Amino acid sequence: MLSTFDRAALAVASACAIASSFVKVVTVDPLATLPEKLFLLTFGNVGIDDDAHLATFRTSLVSLLPDKVKPGAQRMPLTRDVMIGLVVNHVDALIAQVEA
Amino acid sequence: MGCDMKHISLTLVVLFLAASVPAQQSGSGEATQANPYGISSLHFKSLARERHILVYFTAQTAGDRSDINPAEISIRFLPSKKRIPQNSITGPNPPDTTASSPATHFVGPFGNQVLQIGLIQDDSTRPEPGDTQVEIAIQRIHFADGKLAGPVTGLGAIYDKANIQELVDLTRKALASAKTKEEKNQFVGLGIAIPSPASSTSGNTDISFNRDFYSGDLAETARRVFDSGSVGFVLKKGNEEKSDPRHFEAGLKLRKVFLLVDRRALETIRRSIASGEPSPTAATLDALTHLQRNFLRGIIWDNGSHFEGDVKEFKLTNVSNLVYDTVVQAASVSRGFSGQTGFWNFRLMPVGLELGHNLTAEQTANAERGSLARFKTGAQVNLHYQAKGSVHRVEFEALSVHRYLFEKENAVDPKTNKAVATTAGNKNWFEADLRFFFGLLILKNRPGLKVSYQRGYLPPTYSFTKSFNVGIVFESADDDTSGR
Numbered sequence: 284m285l286s287t288f289d290r291a292a293l294a295v296a297s298a299c300a301i302a303s304s305f306v307k308v309v310t311v312d313p314l315a316t317l318p319e320k321l322f323l324l325t326f327g328n329v330g331i332d333d334d335a336h337l338a339t340f341r342t343s344l345v346s347l348l349p350d351k352v353k354p355g356a357q358r359m360p361l362t363r364d365v366m367i368g369l370v371v372n373h374v375d376a377l378i379a380q381v382e383a
Numbered sequence: 384m385g386c387d388m389k390h391i392s393l394t395l396v397v398l399f400l401a402a403s404v405p406a407q408q409s410g411s412g413e414a415t416q417a418n419p420y421g422i423s424s425l426h427f428k429s430l431a432r433e434r435h436i437l438v439y440f441t442a443q444t445a446g447d448r449s450d451i452n453p454a455e456i457s458i459r460f461l462p463s464k465k466r467i468p469q470n471s472i473t474g475p476n477p478p479d480t481t482a483s484s485p486a487t488h489f490v491g492p493f494g495n496q497v498l499q500i501g502l503i504q505d506d507s508t509r510p511e512p513g514d515t516q517v518e519i520a521i522q523r524i525h526f527a528d529g530k531l532a533g534p535v536t537g538l539g540a541i542y543d544k545a546n547i548q549e550l551v552d553l554t555r556k557a558l559a560s561a562k563t564k565e566e567k568n569q570f571v572g573l574g575i576a577i578p579s580p581a582s583s584t585s586g587n588t589d590i591s592f593n594r595d596f597y598s599g600d601l602a603e604t605a606r607r608v609f610d611s612g613s614v615g616f617v618l619k620k621g622n623e624e625k626s627d628p629r630h631f632e633a634g635l636k637l638r639k640v641f642l643l644v645d646r647r648a649l650e651t652i653r654r655s656i657a658s659g660e661p662s663p664t665a666a667t668l669d670a671l672t673h674l675q676r677n678f679l680r681g682i683i684w685d686n687g688s689h690f691e692g693d694v695k696e697f698k699l700t701n702v703s704n705l706v707y708d709t710v711v712q713a714a715s716v717s718r719g720f721s722g723q724t725g726f727w728n729f730r731l732m733p734v735g736l737e738l739g740h741n742l743t744a745e746q747t748a749n750a751e752r753g754s755l756a757r758f759k760t761g762a763q764v765n766l767h768y769q770a771k772g773s774v775h776r777v778e779f780e781a782l783s784v785h786r787y788l789f790e791k792e793n794a795v796d797p798k799t800n801k802a803v804a805t806t807a808g809n810k811n812w813f814e815a816d817l818r819f820f821f822g823l824l825i826l827k828n829r830p831g832l833k834v835s836y837q838r839g840y841l842p843p844t845y846s847f848t849k850s851f852n853v854g855i856v857f858e859s860a861d862d863d864t865s866g867r
Contacts, residue, residue, distance in 0.1 A: 286435045286485035287428065288499055290656045293667075296492060297652050301644060301674050302681075303717040305726045311655070311667050313488055320443075320494040330717025330726035332765060339681035339714055342610060342640040347653050355551070357610065358597035360559045368493055373554035375437075380551050382430045383544035 287382060289314070291375035295367060296321060298344035302337075303330040322368035332363045348374070351381040420530050422537030426550065427510075427517040429543040434508050435485050436500040438519065438537065443527040446495035448475060451487055455522040456500065460541070463511035471508050473501035494527070510541050517541055589835075590618045609637040609686075619841065620694050624800055626850030630841040631699055634689025636708075641682040648673045675716075683712040683730075690742075693802055693844045701746050702793045702802045702843045704755060706739035725768030732784070735759040737842075744793050747803040756789040757842075774820070774829070781815040786842070795846040802844045812839035820858060828857035 285293070296316050299306040306329050307317040318324060326332065331340050345356050355377040359370065423439040436458070444450070453472035459465060473484045485501035500519075502508040510517075516538055523533030542550045593615030598606040614635050621627035642649075651670035686709050692699030710732055717728040737757040744750030761784035769776040787809055794806035813836075820831040835852040 284433070284483050284485060285655075286433055286499060286501065287430065288435065288437060288490075289485065292490060292492065293652075294656045297656075297671055297674075300671055301642070303726070303728075304675055305717050305719045307675075308668065308671050311671075313486075314490070314492060316492045319491065321492040322490070323443075323492075323494050323496070327767075330719070330728060330767070332717070332728075332767065333730075333763075335681070335683055335712060335714040335730050336717060336728065338611065338638060338640045338683055339642070342642055342681065343644075345610075346642060346649055347656055349657050354606070357606065359555070360595070365558060368497075369554070369558045371493075373551070373558055376547070376550040376554045379428050379430055379542070380547045382432065383542075383547045 285312075287378040288371075288375045291371050291378055292322070294344060294347045295371045295374060297347055298340050299326075299329060299331065299367065301343040302340040305330040322371055323366065325364050325366055326361070327363035329367075337361050337363065344370075344374070349378070349381065352377045355380075420524075420526055420532035421535045422519070425517070425519060425537045425539035427539065427541045428547075428550075429510060429541065431544075432504065433485055434502040434504055436502070436517065436519065436539075438498040438500065438521075440496050440498070440524065440526075440535075442530075443494035443496045444489060444498075445525040445527050446489040446491065447525040450521065450524050451475075451489070451498060451500075453487070457520040458500070459518050460510045460514040461516040461518055461538070463514050465511050465514070467502065468507050471503045471505065473503065510543075515541055588618060588620045590616075592616055609639045612637045612687075618694065619837075621848065621850060623850075624846075626837070626848055627846055628837065628841045628848045629693050629695055629795070629844050629846045630691070631694045632689045632691040632706075634687055634706075634708075636685050636687030636689075639684045639686075641684070643677055643680050643682060644674050645670075678715055679713050680716050681714045683714060685710045685712070691843045695802075700743045702744050702750075703742045704739050704792075704843050705742055706737050706755070706842075708735070708737050710735035710759070721768065722771070724771050725766070727764065727766040729762060729764040732759070732761040732763075735761075737786075741793065744802065746801045749803075751791050751793050751805050754790060755792050758787045758789070760785050776818075776820040778818045778820075779816070782813070784812045786810045786812075786840075792842070793844060795844045797847065806845050810840040810842075810845055812841055813837070818856070825857070831856045831858055 292314050293311060296306070296308050296314060299321065300308050306321060309315040309317055318329065321329070326337060326340065331337055341357070341359070341361060345353050348356050352374070356374060359373060361370070419441055421441050423441045425436060425438045427436045428434065453469045453474065456469070456472055458467040458472070473487050475486050475488050484503050485499065487501045488499055489495040490497040490499060517540075518536070518538050520534050520536045523531060524535050525531055540549075593613045595611055595613045597611050598609055612635065616631065616633035619628040619630040648670035652667055652674075655664075655667045688705070688707050690703065690705055692703040693701040695701050711734050712730050712732045714730045715728050717726045719726050735758070737755070737759060739755050741750070741752045741755065744752055761782065763780070763782045766779040767777070788807045791805045791807045793802050794804045795802050796804040815836045817834045818831055820829055823830060833852075833854040833856050835854070836850070838849045840847060
């Protein structure tokens with residue numbers, strides 16, 4: 284089964300792929316992406332570089348998450364200069380909180 | 384450039400210096416060690432249906448599976464010193480059922496810098512009452528640069544239902560503390576306005592400040608109406624008649640985003656992410672591929688109100704209006720080019736309305752003091768290019784907005800430069816920024832060249848603006864966006 288962390292990683296990578304064709308999900312188990320080190324990059328690095336594209340990313344991510352996690356994901360502070368991996372860590376914590 | 388440059392003025396724009404945060408934090412928001420080849424932080428999650436440990440290394444690893452053989456990993460809880468038996472640690476491919484345990488694996492998109500250790504859900508992996516920490520020792524780790532380190536050890540917190548909120552708060556804090564472009568950028572800017580006036584200093588000021596808030600912080604009803612909002616202001620001001628848009632606006636904006644994607648494909652991915660699903664199948668990947676087909680992937684609807692004022696001689700009240708503003712925008716997906724070393728995207732604003740009323744008009748008794756109604760449409764293009772393996776970078780942004788004024792509004796008389804005239808009809812605004820950043824480092828800052836062009840009319844006084852600015856900007860070379 285996927286852990287909360289695996290699920291957070293898949294959700295964030297998928298939302299990036301919806302917001303930017305610069306990002307591809309190559310395999311889902313194990314998760315592999317293009318760019319290969321997606322979570323070490325910032326949103327601005329992958330074309331999610333203004334408020335419109337960040338809003339598309341956020342709405343995509345919220346759509347992919349379980350209902351109880353949505354409010355937390357909706358209020359994440361996001362800028363184009365945030366490292367994407369930080370969002371994975373936070374979404375993991377939000378899912379874990381619901382499933383604790 | 385052929386322009387009569389009588390004066391070159393220096394405009395020092397001191398913005399934000401990145402504040403140093405004394406205690407290092409990892410991406411997960413936890414305390415770290417300074418060892419360049421070791422464990423940065425780790426934590427153990429004990430949830431209702433799964434237990435796992437996340438280990439964050441200080442550097443990218445080679446992702447060598449032999450390093451994470453359960454026989455190479457030693458785990459114990461503290462203070463009880465209870466050890467987890469090695470046969471309770473899962474391998475990389477545990478049985479694929481909803482009841483099975485998560486796998487032990489490096490996380491590729493993190494550059495294998497993160498390791499998940501999956502644990503079997505039984506009494507052997509349950510912390511004793513009073514245990515608060517977990518200690519890990521891994522016999523050896525191959526790092527990506529060829530360094531072999533070992534044993535690597537680390538100590539981290541145990542999170543369960545009682546304290547999981549702490550992890551939520553830590554990771555949110557790490558997100559909020561990541562440095563923004565404004566913090567990194569433009570330590571000092573030097574601008575040359577062309578043409579420059581015969582006397583006095585010249586230069587343009589473009590300041591935009593926004594504070595966002597989110598419907599997730601509010602009641603459920605609010606979430607249906609909007610996703611996010613912002614309060615802030617925009618100031619566009621020049622020191623010379625033909626380069627002075629005299630534009631200030633401050634207000635509130637609420638935003639709702641509608642995704643233009645196949646709902647069934649979205650639901651397929653959502654099911655893979657939802658709890659209780661076994662590992663995702665090829666259908667998930669197919670759904671993702673399907674979602675990536677559309678060029679336009681979101682419709683954004685903004686609603687808000689703002690105050691707009693004529694910025695002149697430290698006043699805003701020569702002409703001021705209160706305006707309700709509603710705009711629909713369609714955002715394209717970002718497309719890569721040149722072997723994915725660059726990308727471009729655009730957004731269309733097919734329709735927008737500005738409705739409002741004049742508040743003040745102090746420079747003439749014959750001013751328009753009634754209602755105002757404007758139609759607007761526009762587009763924005765962004766382009767970003769950075770050659771592979773290079774720190775040289777080019778960024779281009781262009782924005783065009785066309786307004787049609789249904790009612791007469793107050794405007795600047797070009798002869799007197801006072802807001803004593805009126806205008807109506809078509810009003811265009813265009814602005815473009817081109818920035819080049821170079822690899823050269825000067826006092827830990829990366830110099831760049833910025834070229835800006837503005838032309839047209841902005842409310843509330845529609846002062847004709849035509850300016851071309853060349854500037855040098857210094858971007859902080861501190862590229863840390865990891866929340867440290």
